Amino acid sequence: MKQIFLFTLILLIASSLFARIEDVQELYFSFEISAKSELEQITRIVSIDNVDGTTVYAYANPQELEAFQQLGIPYTKLPHPGTLIVPEMATTLEQMRDWDYYPTYDQYIAMMYQFETDYPALCEIVDIGSTVEGRQLLFAKISDNIGVEEDEPEFMYTSTMHGDETTGYVLMLRLIDYLLSNYGTDAEVTEMLNRIEIWINPNANPDGTYHGGNNTVYGAQRYNANGYDLNRNFPDPEDGMNPNGP
Incomplete structure (x- = not known):
């Protein structure tokens, strides 16, 4: 009986954690480009993580993903980097x-x-x-x-x-x-x-x-709780404050 209780408790904790992580609203994905000049427009829409040859890896919140989809570029959803390992x-x-x-x-x-x-x-x-x-x-x-x-x-x-x-x-x-x-x-x-x-x-x-909870960095996400990439959200010397806010 005690083992059943412990197993049930573990399942509840795990399901709560993964439900929290699913609320991330942050997609990690890849897509292909034919020339790096294409990134000048794309980088204004999504948060580019890495470029490996013609393959681009990026993050997007729902609004950014919707704008990216308007470009008609095929993309592949990838496992989020914050869930690849379970840290100690x-x-x-x-x-x-x-x-x-x-x-x-x-x-x-x-x-x-x-x-x-x-x-x-x-x-x-x-x-x-x-x-x-x-x-x-x-x-x-x-x-x-x-x-x-x-x-x-x-x-x-x-x-x-x-x-x-x-x-x-x-x-x-x-x-x-x-x-x-x-x-x-x-x-x-x-x-x-x-x-x-x-x-x-x-x-x-x-x-x-600590998107996955205060007791773990598993499920960590790139964006802040408002769904913005803080490192792509600075004021612009010419255009002024970023319209997204923090």
């Missing part, structure tokens, strides 16, 4: 210190604030606001005089604007850890933090990364 997730800060896991959303937030706790003279966590789904957008501000506004260069790193590009996410967390833990012992790191104020945002699109 860290549920404790101790697991994250091995750098062999992805953090759950809660562990990500905890890890960021732990940096501030462990290195109060070097690190301040700055919350710049929340996403559409209420997740925090955090920066680690790192400097030798964290509470002083100094006349020095300021440098910003940001990662994972595409929510399913999660490698940079973990690398930015590791960079924060490396800078803080090596200050005072590594001459190059020490000189850098003495002369530069560094801002690091490990994840610019947590809604995309």
Whole structure:
């Protein structure tokens, strides 16, 4: 009886997860071109991921796909990159210190604030606001005089604007850890933090990364919760603000 209950529970959790992922409304597909000049028009319609010879790989939300279909170009639907592997997730800060896991959303937030706790003279966590789904957008501000506004260069790193590009996410967390833990012992790191104020945002699109739920990056999607590719949505120097909004 207990085994039946556990099996049923697993099925319910799995079906809930996959239902959530099916709500993504983000298609990954490929199509063929005869000349790269064709992409000048197409790139204004869909989010191009890669071009391999004459084969183009792209993402599209429903509105973008409808516009693409008007071009009459045949396309092939592909498995979404965010569902190709089931990643191992860290549920404790101790697991994250091995750098062999992805953090759950809660562990990500905890890890960021732990940096501030462990290195109060070097690190301040700055919350710049929340996403559409209420997740925090955090920066680690790192400097030798964290509470002083100094006349020095300021440098910003940001990662994972595409929510399913999660490698940079973990690398930015590791960079924060490396800078803080090596200050005072590594001459190059020490000189850098003495002369530069560094801002690091490990994840610019947590809604995309945790589209499958806060406990996994499986099902991560490229677009944000509004269905837009943030890296194709900047204001244009000539045309002004992007009409889609964020």
